[in-house]
Amino acid sequence: MDGQDMKTYGLHQYPGKLFVVEGVDGSGKSTQIALLRQWLISEGYTVFFSEWNSSPLVKKTTSRGKKKQLLTPTTFSLIHATDFADRTEHDIIPPLKAGAIVLADRYVYTAFARDVARNVDSHWVRELYQFAVQPTRAFYFRVPLDVSLSRILTGRTELKYYEAGMDLGLSNDPHESFKMFQQRIVNEYEAMINEYNLTVMDATLPIPEQQRIMRQLVRPHLEGVRRFRPPVREKELLNLVRALQPTERYSDQSI
C-alpha cells in the first residue's frame, strides 16, 4: 500500500513524546498526571491529554454493552481496544507527529491487566494492541491494595457490575468481588513491570514528592522537544493566577 501501512508497537518514530500513567483506581495517578500537565504547559510545551475509554465514536456501544450486560470478557476486551484505536488515531499519533507532548491517563497496560484478570488469553490481548505507540516512559503507581481500596470504597455505596468484576463470578458480594478483582489486576501490573519496563512510583509518598520525582524523570526526555512559547516564570505565573481570580469573587464565596 501507499505508506498508510499500520505500524506496530515499538516501530513508530515521531518527534513528540508520550508519557503514560498506570495503576489501579485510587493509586493517585490522575492527580499526578494533572500536575505534570500543568507544569509542562507552564514550561511552554504543547500538551495533549488523552484519557482511557473516551472515544466519542465507541462510547454508545460500550455503554450499551455495559448497561445490558452484553459483554463477555472477549467483547469487553475488543470494545475497549476499539476505543483505544480511535484515541490512537486521533489523540495520540497526530499530536506526536506534530511534535507535541501527549499524556495518557491509562494505556494498553490497563487492558492487559484487566482483560487477563478476566481470563482473556494474555498473548491474544497483547496481539490485539499491537497498533499502539510505545510510550516514551510509562509510570506505574504502586500502592498497597488496602490503601487503594479504602480510597475508592470510602463514600461509595454502589459498585458497577463490570467495575466490580461481577461478570467473573468470584463472589456474589460486589465489594468482595471488587477486592478480589483488584488483587488480580495488581498481580498483572506487577508482572508487567519488567515485561514493559514500567517506571515504578511509590504512590504512598506525599503528592508533591511524587511529582518532584516524576518531573525529574520526564525532564531528560524533553531535550530537543519544541517549545511553542517561552516558559512562564514562577512569579509571573502567580501574578497571572491572581489576575485571573478577582479578589471580590473570593470574598463573596461564602454567600
Place this chain on the structure above:
Amino acid sequence: MTELEFYGIDAIGLQNREDVLPGRLIVIEGPDGIGRTSQLLLLRPWLESSGYAVADSEMTHSDLAGAGLKQAKEGNTLGPITLNLFYATDFVDRFESQILPALRAGFIVLTDRYIYSLMARALVRGADPHWIRSIYGLALKPDAIFYLKGSLEDLIPRVLQGGGFSYWESGMDMHLGSDLFESFVRYQTLMLAEYDKMIAEYNFHVIDAKLPVELIAEQLKHHILPLLPAG
C-alpha cells in the same frame, strides 16, 4: 460435530471448557454483490425441509456493535484501525452470542461471510497481516467454506442492479479514485486479489459465480449433504 479447532489462539477458552458443538458451521464467502444472499435463501428451506434446524448470522448485525458500527461509518472520523476493531467486535459478539449457542444446540449455522472478508478488508487497508490474523485466530475453523468466485466484470452489473455503487463497497475511504466507479474498480480488484490468496491457505471450496443460480445451489447442496449429521 464442529471440531474445536482454531486458526490461532483460542482466546474465548472453548477448549478449556471442553465445549461440545454438535452443529455444523457452513460459511459462504465472496465479494459484495456476487450472489451469496440468493444462495443462502435457497439453502435454508432445503435444510429445513430435510429436518435440520438452521441458524444464520450476518455481518454487522450484532446486538452489541451493529448500531454503533453503522453510526460510526456514517460519520467522517473513523480511522482504519478503529474500523477494523469495530468489525472484530461485531464479529466476536455474533460468534459468541449467535454462532456458538446455535452450534451447541446442534443447529446448521449458515453464515453470510465469516472472518475472511473481514481480514481481506483490513489487509487492503494496510493492516498488519500478523495483527489481523491474531485477532481472528479465535474463530473456529468452519466445517466448510464456499467461495463464490467471480471477476470484476461479473460484479459490476450485479452492483448496479442492486442499487448502485456505495461508499464503503467502493472503498471510498481509501481515496483510490476520483469517483465511485473508479474507486470501486480499484478497491474490488484489491479485494479479489486478497480472496485469491486465501483460497489455498484456508481451504476454500471455490464455486464459479458465473454459473446459473440453480446450478450453484446444486453444487452447494452436493457438497453440504455429506457434512450433515445423520438422521
